[in-house]
Every structure is written in C-alpha cells, then in structure tokens.
Amino acid sequence: MESSTINAKKISVLLTLFSIIGYTAYSAHESILEIRQDGKLPLDIKCEVILVTLLFTFTTVIIASPLRSIQLNKWSHQRSDLAFLNSRTNFLRIKELKEKIEKVKN
Structure with a gap:
C-alpha cells in the first residue's frame, strides 16, 4: 500500500512539473510571436526556462528510485x-x- 502511495506522489510531482514546463514553453512561444525587432527573448522568460529546467532535473533525481547494480x-x-x-x-x-x-x- 505504501509503495502505491509513493508512486502516486511521484507521478503527481512529475505531472505538475510537466505542466509547468508546458506553461513555460507556451509563454516563450507567445513571446516569440510578439517579439520585437531585436529578436531577443525577455529576461523573465529566460529565467523561467532556466528555473523550471533546474527544478525538473533536481526533482527527478530526488524522487528517482535508487540505482541497482548490474549483475x-x-x-x-x-x-x-x-x-x-x-x-x-x-x-x-x-x-x-x-x-x-x-x-x-x-
């Protein structure tokens, strides 16, 4: 029973992170559509992408199962x-x- 609860928590965390990544991609896409002539993304979009990528990476590493040795x-x-x-x-x-x-x- 505990393992199914832990798996459900892992899945909910990953789904939340995927939705945040999707939102970040959408906001970057919308920003690109309204981009100015200089062709640069706004600083807040760049920070958001970096933050979400780091958050996703660290969270995935933390909730991942321990590695097993190869036999x-x-x-x-x-x-x-x-x-x-x-x-x-x-x-x-x-x-x-x-x-x-x-x-x-x-």
Whole structure:
C-alpha cells in the first residue's frame, strides 16, 4: 500500500512539473510571436526556462528510485534474441578483414 502511495506522489510531482514546463514553453512561444525587432527573448522568460529546467532535473533525481547494480552472471545465462549476431563470421572477423584491406591498399 505504501509503495502505491509513493508512486502516486511521484507521478503527481512529475505531472505538475510537466505542466509547468508546458506553461513555460507556451509563454516563450507567445513571446516569440510578439517579439520585437531585436529578436531577443525577455529576461523573465529566460529565467523561467532556466528555473523550471533546474527544478525538473533536481526533482527527478530526488524522487528517482535508487540505482541497482548490474549483475552479469544473472544476464549471461539467459538466452538472448541477439545471439545470432555472434554467429556472423564477418562480424567476428572484422578486425582481420580490416587488416587485409589495409595490406592490399599499401
């Protein structure tokens, strides 16, 4: 029950941040439509974009789940759908073929 509450809080925080980012993008777009001849965005729009980007980045890092270590032995014993790549002879011999081509060029 607690994990669903925590996930709901994370989702609500992220949705709030996405709506703030959307508002910032909209206000920047409206400002660009009414832009003066010098072609520069107003300072408040620039500050708003920087602030929202930093807020989104830090909040995402804070509410993210902890990183898990990669366990090679867990994954190495499972069958991979990409196993056919290891059976391609040209793929395995690319270094050898490259050396032959360079010898022919010289």
